[in-house]
Amino acid sequence: MRGEPAPDPRRQQLVELLDRLPADKAEKLRDLLRSQVGDQPISPLLSDIIHRLALRAGDAGEDQPNALMRRICILFEPFLMSSPDQAADWVILRSSLLPWWGAAMAASAPLRRCEESFIQAVQARQPAAIEQAVDAAYERLAATTQSLAIRGASAGLRQDLRKIAALLANRRALGTALAAIEIGGPVKPGQEIELDIALIDGFAAQYRNLAQHSTLDPLWLGHAIMNRLARPWTGLQLVQAVLAGGAVTPLALSELAPLTNRAFLHLAQLGRSAEAQLRRAGKNRHAIEIARAATVTERYFAGLDEVISLCGLDGFSRHAQARLTERDGVIAAVAETLGLFEGVISGFLRHWAPRPPDQDDPELSAALDAAALLGAVKALGPGYSFERPVAAIAARLAEALGQTPAAATGSALRQWSQHRAGLTHHLRLDLA
Numbered sequence: 001m002r003g004e005p006a007p008d009p010r011r012q013q014l015v016e017l018l019d020r021l022p023a024d025k026a027e028k029l030r031d032l033l034r035s036q037v038g039d040q041p042i043s044p045l046l047s048d049i050i051h052r053l054a055l056r057a058g059d060a061g062e063d064q065p066n067a068l069m070r071r072i073c074i075l076f077e078p079f080l081m082s083s084p085d086q087a088a089d090w091v092i093l094r095s096s097l098l099p100w101w102g103a104a105m106a107a108s109a110p111l112r113r114c115e116e117s118f119i120q121a122v123q124a125r126q127p128a129a130i131e132q133a134v135d136a137a138y139e140r141l142a143a144t145t146q147s148l149a150i151r152g153a154s155a156g157l158r159q160d161l162r163k164i165a166a167l168l169a170n171r172r173a174l175g176t177a178l179a180a181i182e183i184g185g186p187v188k189p190g191q192e193i194e195l196d197i198a199l200i201d202g203f204a205a206q207y208r209n210l211a212q213h214s215t216l217d218p219l220w221l222g223h224a225i226m227n228r229l230a231r232p233w234t235g236l237q238l239v240q241a242v243l244a245g246g247a248v249t250p251l252a253l254s255e256l257a258p259l260t261n262r263a264f265l266h267l268a269q270l271g272r273s274a275e276a277q278l279r280r281a282g283k284n285r286h287a288i289e290i291a292r293a294a295t296v297t298e299r300y301f302a303g304l305d306e307v308i309s310l311c312g313l314d315g316f317s318r319h320a321q322a323r324l325t326e327r328d329g330v331i332a333a334v335a336e337t338l339g340l341f342e343g344v345i346s347g348f349l350r351h352w353a354p355r356p357p358d359q360d361d362p363e364l365s366a367a368l369d370a371a372a373l374l375g376a377v378k379a380l381g382p383g384y385s386f387e388r389p390v391a392a393i394a395a396r397l398a399e400a401l402g403q404t405p406a407a408a409t410g411s412a413l414r415q416w417s418q419h420r421a422g423l424t425h426h427l428r429l430d431l432a
Helices: 009-020 023-037 044-057 067-079 094-107 109-123 127-146 155-169 171-180 197-213 219-226 232-245 257-284 287-311 314-323 326-350 362-378 387-401 412-427
Strands: none
Touching: 009 044, 023 044, 067 094, 067 109, 067 127, 067 155, 067 171, 067 219, 094 109, 094 127, 094 155, 109 127, 127 155, 155 171, 171 197, 171 219, 197 219, 197 232, 219 232, 219 257, 232 257, 232 287, 257 287, 257 326, 287 326, 287 362, 326 362, 326 387, 362 387, 362 412, 387 412
């Protein structure tokens, strides 16, 4: 029988260096390594380094109050939101964590001893003891939170306590599922993700596993993904994947309804925003308002088209009828402001003059945004009653774009050609 391999002194030195890194630097190095690695397979050594950095990143002031809480709350990160405006059935507000933790610590002497053990293990740099203390704390919290009551708690806090209790009670199954689909860590604005086949298939498999082998509502897993989607309405594909995979109850469509409703809700909210912005632009006619209206309206129609083309509405007709009523309002607002957007582009063309390349051109930006909206409306196809007015607008703008301004001479001709090409592309015109 072969003996244990001799310890590698270089590896031991690396471990010691990682353990001495300040927590904030450990976190930055961990994030950098993760971003560089991406989805590529990694060696066991690199995996161990990233894991150690993650542990060290969580050790910021771990001899301070609430240090254990930060470690415990890693489980909740995919669901945590900071703004009360984002409160919903599928999130937990960060403001609920401190009241929950304080009440749980006050109610459980064993939990307080877990924190003491955790701090001692951190100070002694004993990773195994740290994890043992964390595991024990999870168990105590799961039991304590089930019956926890906070005097004077708001309705929102009471609701969050129920969510926290459910996630704690199923933390092992949930943690395994989140790890399997690689959805973890905080939801950071500007770092939203897109759905891909691997994520959709992984969700469907983990959904079925949670439904069959845990007491946790597997919808939580869907919400974990949708909380960080750049286009939340594409979450309908998650519902489709579960239904297509079979091995679910006959009530699956009803059980998945919260995810379906949420997807259409996001699209409806975008529609309301588009209608409001269109009417605001039509009222004050400011270039910046027009540009905003064009951007949000184009995004709404792109989302609507995506839902119809990628998912279809046959299986979601009831939900679609309930959630797409805003579409009529957006269509009416577009019809009322078509002339406004045409006027933005026409005005830019009439007053076109060359500008230095490094100088901002808000008129050009507004014209391009307006052209993008008109192009999106043009592509909607039959059923929206836009064909004739948009065709007339397109014909007038095509004629205007076919005329070279008097100022477009010499070196300015190239700039005019670039502006013309951009407007033509956004308007989806063929001027060849």
